[in-house]
Amino acid sequence: MITRRSLLASVGAAAGMTQIDPRFFISSAYAQTTEPIIFLSAENITGNWDPTAHTTLSQKNIEAYVMGYLSRTPMRPENPDETNMELAESITLLDGFRLEIKLRPGVKFHDGEPFAAKDVKATFEYGAQPDRPAQWYPGPTDSFEVTTPDDMTVIVDTSKGGYAASLFIFLASYLPMMSAKDIAAGPNGPLSQRLNGTGPFRFVEQRGNDTVLEAYDEYFMGAPKVPGVNYSFVGDATTRILSMLNGQASIIERLEPEQIETLTGKPNITLSKMVSVENKYLWFRCSKPPFDNPLLRKAACHAIDREIIYEVLGESGSPSKNFISPIKFGYIDLDNYPEYDPEECQRLLAEAGYPNGEGLPELEYITSVGFYPKTKEYGEVITALLQEQGFPVTLNVMEVAAWNENLYDREGGGPGHMIDCGWSTGSPEPDLVLRTHFHSSSKRITGLVDPDIDALLDKERSASTLEERRRIIQEELTPMLADRAPALSLFTSVLVHAMRSDLQGLFLYPDGAIDASKAAFV
Amino acid sequence: MHVGGGFIVFIVNFLIRRLAQGVIIVFLVSFLIFTLLRVIPGDPVRLMAGGMAPDHVIDQIAEDMGLRDPIPVQFVRYMGGVLQGDLGQSFIRPASGAAVGGASFDDNTRSERAEVFDLIADTAPFTLQLALLAMAFALIVALPVGIYGGLRPGKWPDRLALYMGSLFISLPNFWLGIVLALVLSVNLGWLPAIGYQGFAYTILPAIVLAVEIAPFLIRSLTVSVAQNMRENYISVAAIRGIGHRRIVMAHALKNASVPLLNLLGVQFSMLLGGVLVVEFIFDYPGLGLLTINAVLQRDFPLIQGIAIVTSAAFVVINIIVDLVATTIDPRLEY
Numbered sequence: 040m041i042t043r044r045s046l047l048a049s050v051g052a053a054a055g056m057t058q059i060d061p062r063f064f065i066s067s068a069y070a071q072t073t074e075p076i077i078f079l080s081a082e083n084i085t086g087n088w089d090p091t092a093h094t095t096l097s098q099k100n101i102e103a104y105v106m107g108y109l110s111r112t113p114m115r116p117e118n119p120d121e122t123n124m125e126l127a128e129s130i131t132l133l134d135g136f137r138l139e140i141k142l143r144p145g146v147k148f149h150d151g152e153p154f155a156a157k158d159v160k161a162t163f164e165y166g167a168q169p170d171r172p173a174q175w176y177p178g179p180t181d182s183f184e185v186t187t188p189d190d191m192t193v194i195v196d197t198s199k200g201g202y203a204a205s206l207f208i209f210l211a212s213y214l215p216m217m218s219a220k221d222i223a224a225g226p227n228g229p230l231s232q233r234l235n236g237t238g239p240f241r242f243v244e245q246r247g248n249d250t251v252l253e254a255y256d257e258y259f260m261g262a263p264k265v266p267g268v269n270y271s272f273v274g275d276a277t278t279r280i281l282s283m284l285n286g287q288a289s290i291i292e293r294l295e296p297e298q299i300e301t302l303t304g305k306p307n308i309t310l311s312k313m314v315s316v317e318n319k320y321l322w323f324r325c326s327k328p329p330f331d332n333p334l335l336r337k338a339a340c341h342a343i344d345r346e347i348i349y350e351v352l353g354e355s356g357s358p359s360k361n362f363i364s365p366i367k368f369g370y371i372d373l374d375n376y377p378e379y380d381p382e383e384c385q386r387l388l389a390e391a392g393y394p395n396g397e398g399l400p401e402l403e404y405i406t407s408v409g410f411y412p413k414t415k416e417y418g419e420v421i422t423a424l425l426q427e428q429g430f431p432v433t434l435n436v437m438e439v440a441a442w443n444e445n446l447y448d449r450e451g452g453g454p455g456h457m458i459d460c461g462w463s464t465g466s467p468e469p470d471l472v473l474r475t476h477f478h479s480s481s482k483r484i485t486g487l488v489d490p491d492i493d494a495l496l497d498k499e500r501s502a503s504t505l506e507e508r509r510r511i512i513q514e515e516l517t518p519m520l521a522d523r524a525p526a527l528s529l530f531t532s533v534l535v536h537a538m539r540s541d542l543q544g545l546f547l548y549p550d551g552a553i554d555a556s557k558a559a560f561v
Numbered sequence: 562m563h564v565g566g567g568f569i570v571f572i573v574n575f576l577i578r579r580l581a582q583g584v585i586i587v588f589l590v591s592f593l594i595f596t597l598l599r600v601i602p603g604d605p606v607r608l609m610a611g612g613m614a615p616d617h618v619i620d621q622i623a624e625d626m627g628l629r630d631p632i633p634v635q636f637v638r639y640m641g642g643v644l645q646g647d648l649g650q651s652f653i654r655p656a657s658g659a660a661v662g663g664a665s666f667d668d669n670t671r672s673e674r675a676e677v678f679d680l681i682a683d684t685a686p687f688t689l690q691l692a693l694l695a696m697a698f699a700l701i702v703a704l705p706v707g708i709y710g711g712l713r714p715g716k717w718p719d720r721l722a723l724y725m726g727s728l729f730i731s732l733p734n735f736w737l738g739i740v741l742a743l744v745l746s747v748n749l750g751w752l753p754a755i756g757y758q759g760f761a762y763t764i765l766p767a768i769v770l771a772v773e774i775a776p777f778l779i780r781s782l783t784v785s786v787a788q789n790m791r792e793n794y795i796s797v798a799a800i801r802g803i804g805h806r807r808i809v810m811a812h813a814l815k816n817a818s819v820p821l822l823n824l825l826g827v828q829f830s831m832l833l834g835g836v837l838v839v840e841f842i843f844d845y846p847g848l849g850l851l852t853i854n855a856v857l858q859r860d861f862p863l864i865q866g867i868a869i870v871t872s873a874a875f876v877v878i879n880i881i882v883d884l885v886a887t888t889i890d891p892r893l894e895y
Contacts, residue, residue, distance in 0.1 A: 086653075086654070086655035086674075087655075245655075247683075247846055248846075271756070273755070273756075273844050274841075274854075275841060275842065275844070277739060277842070278755055278841075278842060278843070278844050281739070281742045281743070281746070281747065281754055281755060282754070282755040282756075282844075284743070284746075284747040285742070285746040285747045285750065285753070285754055285755070286750070287753055287754070287755050287756070288755075438857055439857075440857045440858050440859070444604070444607040449615055449616055450615055450616055450617075451616075
C-alpha cells in the first residue's frame with residue numbers, strides 16, 4: 040500500500056538521484072584522447088634496466104623510446120641497407136680495421152650530462168665484456184680498441200681481434216648509448232635501476248606492470264608532441280584487443296590472424312603490417328642424439344611442408360628461405376634450402392640408419408603458447424608431418440614461462456629434441472642471429488659445435504669489405520647452414536600492430552621498436 | 562541470551578577458541594601449499610637464473626637458497642619468518658612490482674626483489690574493493706528477487722528467482738566478462754574495462770562477479786524466507802495483529818538472514834581468493850592477477866604468502882560472520 044510517508048520518501052530519493060553526478064561512477068573510455076600513448080605489450084620485462092643485461096624484446100622496445108642510437112636503420116624490404124644518422128653525424132671506414140665516428144654536438148642525457156665520445160667508448164667497452172648477457176659485439180672487449188681523439192670523435196680499431204671494423208656499422212644502429220658516468224658506477228649502480236638515455240622520452244618509473252615515460256623537451260631532434268608513453272604488460276591477447284576496441288589502448292602488438300580480421304575495417308583503428316626482422320625456427324638439439332646427426336636433421340627438414348604453415352599463419356608469417364630475415368644484410372633465397380620432399384626424407388632416414396624412422400627414440404618437440412601467434416597450431420602440423428615420415432614425435436605445448444625455462448642449450452643438451460623459438464634483433468647485422476646461434480662459442484639453443492661452420496662465421500666476420508662479407512654469407516656460410524641444418528627457419532614473422540587512427544606520426548621498426556618522437560593525436 | 566559480563570566471557574572464549582582453530586587451519590593450508598609447490602614439476606631457480614644457466618649453477622643457487630633441503634626443514638624455516646611477520650621476498654619480481662621474465666644467470670645487477678608482504682599489501686585493497694562492490698551488486702539483485710520469491714512460493718516471483726538463478730549460474734564468467742566488455746565498453750563506451758585508473762574500472766568486473774554469486778544468494782534467501790514464513794511464529798504473529806510488513810521484515814527476514822550471512826561470509830572469502838579469471842580478463846591489478854602471474858612464474862614465496870593471507874582472511878571473515886549470527890540468533894552455538 041502506498042502511504043503518504045512512503046510516497047514522499049520515494050519522491051525525495053528520486054530528487055536526490057538527480058543530484059548525483061554519474062561521472063563519479065562512470066567515466067567514458069573515450070574521454071582520454073589527450074593522454075599519453077598507451078602501449079600494451081605481449082611480453083613482460085626483466086628486473087634489470089641495464090641494456091646489456093637481457094635479450095628481452097619488450098624491454099628493447101622500451102629502450103627505443105628512451106635511449107639514443109648512433110644511427111637507425113629503417114630496414115624496409117625495398118632498401119634493407121638504408122641508414123639514418125642520429126647521435127652520429129657520420130660513420131666512416133678509415134680502413135679494414137678502423138672506423139671513425141663523428142658525433143653530433145650539443146646532445147644531453149636525461150640526467151643532464153652532455154653526450155660525448157667518452158660515452159660511446161664506455162658503451163662499446165662495457166657492452167662487449169664477455170659476462171654481459173646480451174652479447175651484441177663481434178668480439179670481447181680485449182679484441183678491439185676505442186680511442187677518442189676529441190670529445191666528438193671516436194675511433195674503433197679491430198686489428199687486435201682480426202675482424203673487420205665494418206661490423207660496428209650495423210651495430211651502431213642497435214646499441215643504445217649509455218652514459219659513461221652510469222657505467223663507471225658499476226654493475227650495481229644506477230644503470231640497473233633506471234634507464235638514462237638521450238632519446239625522446241625520459242624514464243620516470245616502473246609502476247607495477249606499467250613503465251611510465253614522459254616527453255623529454257630537450258630531445259635533440261625536437262620535443263615530442265605527446266606528453267608521454269605508458270608501456271604496459273598485458274599478458275592476455277583478448278584483453279589487449281578489447282582495450283584497443285574500447286579506445287583505452289593507443290597501440291597493441293602481436294595480433295593473431297583472427298584478431299586482424301576482427302579489427303580490419305574498424306574506422307577508428309589502423310593496422311600496421313610489416314615483414315619483421317624476426318624469423319621463427321625449429322631448433323634441433325644438436326649436441327645430443329639423435330639430432331647430433333646432420334643427416335637426420337636434414338631428413339626432418341624435408342618432412343616439413345612449410346606451405347601448410349603459411350596457410351595456418353595467414354598474415355602473421357611471410358615465406359623466406361634463409362636463416363635470417365629478408366631485411367637483414369646478406370639475405371638471399373637459398374637454392375639448397377630444404378624443401379618438403381618425402382622421398383628425400385626417407386632416403387636420408389635410411390642413410391642415417393633409421394629406415395622409415397625405425398629405431399629412432401621418442402622425440403619431444405617443445406613449443407609455447409601465449410606469445411607468438413599460432414605456435415600450437417603449426418606445431419601440430421609439424422608434428423603430424425614428422426610422424427607421417429616415421430619420426431616418433433610428441434608435441435609438448437608449454438606456457439611461456441615454462442617454455443622459456445626450457446629454451447636454451449645446457450650441459451648434455453637442452454630439454455627435448457626440438458624447440459620452437461623466434462629471434463629478433465633490431466639491426467641489419469646478420470651475426471646477431473648467425474654467430475649467436477651457430478658458432479660454438481655461443482650456440483644458444485642448438486648446442487651446435489661444427490668447426491666448418493665456425494670457420495665460415497669467422498671468415499665472414501673478418502671480410503675486409505661489406506661486399507666481400509655479403510658474398511661469403513650468401514655463397515658459403517648460409518648454404519652450409521642449409522646443408523648441416525642445425526635449425527629450420529620456418530618463416531619470417533610479420534609484425535602486426537593495431538593503433539588508434541587518430542594517433543599519427545609513429546614510425547615502426549621491424550623489430551617492434553617505435554619512434555614516437557613525432558607522434559600526435561590528431 | 563548472553564548479557565553483561567557473561568556475554569564478554571562468551572566473546573573472549575569464542576574468539577580464543579576460533580582463533581586457535583584458525584591458526585591450525587592457516588598452518589595446515591600453508592603446509593599443504595608449501596609441499597605441493599615443491600613436488601610439482603617446474604624449477605623456480607631455472608626461472609630465476611634464466612634458461613642459459615648451466616645445471617651446476619642452478620644447483621648451487623638452489624642450495625644457497627635452501628631449496629634442496631628436506632621439505633619439513635624448509636617449512637620450519639619459512640614459518641619461523643612468517644611468525645615474525647616476514648613473508649619473504651619474491652623469487653622473480655623486482656621491488657617495482659612488475660611481472661618480469663627471467664634474467665641471465667650471471668647477472669648480479671638485478672634490482673632488489675620485492676617483499677611478498679608489500680606485493681600483497683599493494684594489490685589486496687583492489688581485490689577488496691572489487692569483492693565489496695561485487696557483493697553489493699549481488700545483494701541489490703538478490704535481496705528483492707530472493708525475498709519476493711520466498712514470500713510467493715510456487716508463484717511467478719518464485720519461478721523468476723529460480724530462472725534468474727539458473728541463468729546466472731550458467732554463464733561462464735570469462736565469457737560474460739568479454740561480452741560485457743564488448744557491449745558496455747567497446748560498443749556503448751559507458752565504462753572502461755581494462756586495467757585500473759580509478760573506481761570506474763571496478764564496475765565491469767564487479768558485475769561479472771555479482772552475476773556469479775547472486776544465484777547462491779537468491780536461492781538461499783528464497784528457501785529460507787519461504788521456510789520461515791511457514792513457521793508457527795509467523796502465523797501467531799499475524800493473529801497477534803502484527804502487520805504483514807513487520808512480520809516479514811522483523812521476524813521472517815531476521816531469521817532468514819542467518820543462513821544468508823553464512824553464505825555471504827563464504828562467498829566473500831571465495832571472492833578474495835577466487836577472482837583469478839575475472840582479474841586476468843580485465844587486467845585488474847588485484848590479488849587474482851598477482852596469483853596467476855606468481856603461478857606462471859613459479860614464484861613460490863608469493864604463492865605461499867597469498868595462500869596464507871587469503872586463508873587467514875577466510876578464517877577471520879567466518880569468525881565475524883559467526884559472531885554476528887550469534888547476536889542475531891542467540892540459540893546458535895559456535
